[in-house]
Amino acid sequence: MMAAAVLALYAMVAVVALPRLLGRGEWADRAPRLAICVWLAGCASVAASAIFSALAVAIPGNVVGHGLAEFFQACADMLSDGASLAAPDARVALLGAGLVAARIAYCGAAILLRARRERRRHAEMLNLLGRHDGALDAVVLDHDEAAAYCLPGRDGRAVITTAALRSLAPEQVAAVLAHEQAHLRGRHHLVLAAAEAFCRAFPHLPLFARARSEIARLIELLADDVAARRHPRIHIAAALVRLATGRTPAFALGAGGETALTRVRRMLSPAAPLELRERVAGLAVVALLLIGPAAVAVIPGVSSFLAHHCHNISLF
Template identity: 45%
Template sequence: MNAAPALVGYTAAVGFAAPYLLLRADWPHRAPALAAAVWHALAVSFSFGAALSAASLAMPAEHLHAGMVGLLHACGLDVGVGRPDPEIAARLAVGVPAAIGIALVASFAFHVVRARRVRSEHREAVDLVGRHSARLCATVLPYDTPAAYCLPGRDPRIVISDAAVRHLTPEQLGAVLEHEQAHIAGRHHLVLATVEAFYSVFRWVPLARHAREQTALLLEMIADDRALRSHSHEALATAMYEMAAARTPKGALAAGGQSALIRLKRVLGPRKTAHPALWGSVAAAALTVPLLPLLVACPPGLG
């Protein structure tokens, strides 16, 4: 039996249909960590699916070779149908999946290393220009707009403007710092590097684009939830508004712009947690999804 069509179909469904289903669901904002895990599971599943599709299309068997030629035909590529060369096909069957794997790992490493370099240069400058506040556990920079961000990773820093320290109440300030602390403690920069890497390799797949955008938003929600454990909803929401309103509006950067509004409404809205049954089944799905391509490729029943 030829698994190639099933694999290609599965991979296409994960890459092109699944993101829209997930975007339309209403539970991800109630369980952001779980949703981030599902986006990652889909990305892993897609990568496996793509690699196995390539392998099975190139498999050194007559009918499979025909399958690949047929697919290329369908894509508008006309290849001269010569005799199938089993050796080249075998090399392709190993080479293409390996190339996908190497590209993903290399891209992840590249993003992590580059981000670390940028951050350490930035941290060095922040240490020179800013004043470390032991009370806030943060570095204060003279800047006349309330703003805060963090430099995660090794030797992390929370950077906050002196305007934020002046204008926000201690409670609001605490909520902001706790939010940034959550990014650092959760190593959110590595999660972002994963989806960035996936996006650099599969740029044209909707799953990659949405996984990147949604993961960024979900990580903010995770950090918000962490801040809400010890601070009031009003404090976090007001701090969020004060900081967002002070920033210069910029039309071009619309992609993430709406996230502040979504987050604020979520923070102010009634607290809803995902139902345990839903949570359990989604978690089980997140664990299974990466393995599905393997099941499709080698159905156990067929040995």
């Protein structure tokens, strides 16, 4: 029961404390890819802690310690009607763990399916109204609002409007399309879907709401950095200024948006990247967040396993 209490307490504290801890300083802007991993690991850590806490209540550690066969038998007993091990609190805990996992899976699937339907409808519209430009490797859409975005998915494509082509210089067009290609190659829509699934599964909790907004912002910074590997930052910044007010579909990833002006300053005055020790520390935090809940959950079982086998050895 101690492991269950620790995991439950961590989950309750982390949903409030982690947003404050992870939001400190400007380290995330200097390493957006690492920051995205940390935010997702924090969300997964809290969800896993809630699930493992319930499982720790439902399945005693000594049952796990005596062998996997008895472990699975205990699970089967708890799900059967006449099991002697299936105490009411164990049944409730096991049901709670299943509900948490099912809620996350359901929200994730619903988000992906809805986005897929909307992207399919938009792709049909692009097939009718847009034209593919081989030189740009993008779909050109006749529209009087300057915008550039990408339509992710299996047949992902970058889209730019004729107004954007008129207002941007050729090198700026190349830079902004490199930004959109970075979204497509990185499958950033799946990262956003994961953050949205956590937020929708557990609404009004500070960690998941903050993680969704931060990941959406960091993904744009990451795409900017990828584009900056091949194009001058000044061209990316100039394109962002012109596309700042451009609107894009909700299910697409656009170069403009609310964060455009902040990203312009970042492009023009880039901060120094994280040092090696800082990156190692960040990776260690990711590993701790992901492995920690599982490690705490298995401690009682491992302790029981060692005690049981050490006792048997001592008998010989």
